Amino acid sequence: MRPTVTAAPLATCHDLAPACPGVAAAIAPAPPFNAVHAARVEQITKQDRASGGEALRGRHRTDRRRAAVLCTLSVMTVVALVAAARVDAAAGAIAHPSLWPGPLDSLEGFDRASRAVLIEYAAALDDAERMSTAELQGALAAKSFDAGSVAHWLDNERRRVMLNYQRASNRCEHKDWTCPAEATSVAVLAAVGHSLPAAAPAKFRRWHEDLATFAKNFALEQLRLAAVFPTANNETDVFSDIEWTGESLPDRTFALTFDDGPTSAGGTTDQTLALLQALNKSASFFLLGVHLETRIANDGAAAVAALYGHQCVASHGWEHHSHATWDDWQGSVMRTKALLTTTFEPIAVLPLFRPPNGQRRPDSRAFFASQSLHVALWNIDAYDWNSSFDGDAVAGRVITLILLRRHGVALFHDIYGNALSALPKVFASLGRVIDWPDCHLLARL
Numbered sequence: 001m002r003p004t005v006t007a008a009p010l011a012t013c014h015d016l017a018p019a020c021p022g023v024a025a026a027i028a029p030a031p032p033f034n035a036v037h038a039a040r041v042e043q044i045t046k047q048d049r050a051s052g053g054e055a056l057r058g059r060h061r062t063d064r065r066r067a068a069v070l071c072t073l074s075v076m077t078v079v080a081l082v083a084a085a086r087v088d089a090a091a092g093a094i095a096h097p098s099l100w101p102g103p104l105d106s107l108e109g110f111d112r113a114s115r116a117v118l119i120e121y122a123a124a125l126d127d128a129e130r131m132s133t134a135e136l137q138g139a140l141a142a143k144s145f146d147a148g149s150v151a152h153w154l155d156n157e158r159r160r161v162m163l164n165y166q167r168a169s170n171r172c173e174h175k176d177w178t179c180p181a182e183a184t185s186v187a188v189l190a191a192v193g194h195s196l197p198a199a200a201p202a203k204f205r206r207w208h209e210d211l212a213t214f215a216k217n218f219a220l221e222q223l224r225l226a227a228v229f230p231t232a233n234n235e236t237d238v239f240s241d242i243e244w245t246g247e248s249l250p251d252r253t254f255a256l257t258f259d260d261g262p263t264s265a266g267g268t269t270d271q272t273l274a275l276l277q278a279l280n281k282s283a284s285f286f287l288l289g290v291h292l293e294t295r296i297a298n299d300g301a302a303a304v305a306a307l308y309g310h311q312c313v314a315s316h317g318w319e320h321h322s323h324a325t326w327d328d329w330q331g332s333v334m335r336t337k338a339l340l341t342t343t344f345e346p347i348a349v350l351p352l353f354r355p356p357n358g359q360r361r362p363d364s365r366a367f368f369a370s371q372s373l374h375v376a377l378w379n380i381d382a383y384d385w386n387s388s389f390d391g392d393a394v395a396g397r398v399i400t401l402i403l404l405r406r407h408g409v410a411l412f413h414d415i416y417g418n419a420l421s422a423l424p425k426v427f428a429s430l431g432r433v434i435d436w437p438d439c440h441l442l443a444r445l
């Protein structure tokens, strides 16, 4: 099935555009998500050096509003010329789990909602697999399309869906629509998904309509990443046994991670740490060396170490460049490791490296092994870096992906503020069903 064709989005002038993209943006492929995120980090990094990240974000919002007026006019004139506009996959999948007509904070309620999400997602995967290569390439609008990588990802994704469905089905009652008989394959789950909303009671209709859209968009989002792998590699696969995405964590267990900090004193890094302390949650912070160096220069190493308290820290490299293409990628890793080691107590520093945007060299295993580092990826991208997401959108996406993934590592950023409002909603919605383990657990993956 082809994805729903929509008009080119009028929100073309998002805050990353250096100038009004006008006609070009209406017809050009969306930039890879990672490129969008990288651009945001680079902008905030530069501004943090000059006058503080918050000032930049305020200016972005002003610029965005000003640009939006001008751009909307020009984009509206060309929308009619675009015969078949693409799905704006870079917008990110958003869901509204509050539409689920049942509890999520009990084991039975969580498992039932998890089964329902997996059924919807199985149908979305099935739709994607039924597309021709040309149709899928058109839907993804990716810069490149590696058919082998896409097929490999689909195989793995089907396996993950089935394993997770089995984990969610311990207490299945066959009178429940989420517990079809003989649910032994993703194809059976997809068939149930395709039969919705008729196959479920009417009270599930609004949830189904919302989740079906999410599942389709999320499948395309992930397929888009798989399509550019390994040329522009990312978190959708690993190259070796020293790389992980968090899938070995137990069922209903998620590690919290935050990238790109620290910000300047009083910024969102400090606020994130205060929130975690207030909520008694443990997390790992993947620091950029250049940001850590600046914070130490301003506040002193002892104050920076004290700021992070009992949380864990690890390396995100010296600067937010691709560690697949940057000539000095090894120097970046070594300098950051040295600064972390001299700043923090050994217990606080995890032997992990998280490549910016997940980009690392396929042949980097020997180097990381020589540095006694593992490559720490993730399987939930909170999209808190995306300017079209607010705290509610981040929370809805993360809760839904927790129901889908059931275990793993959630990626947030402490240089944006969305996690501050999203995380309390996530914790409140899921209660004690999810285990958020001590950050040191990541050192043992």
Ligand SMILES: [Zn+2]
Residues within 6 Å of the ligand: 041, 259, 260, 316, 320, 356, 357
């Ligand atoms: Zn990053």
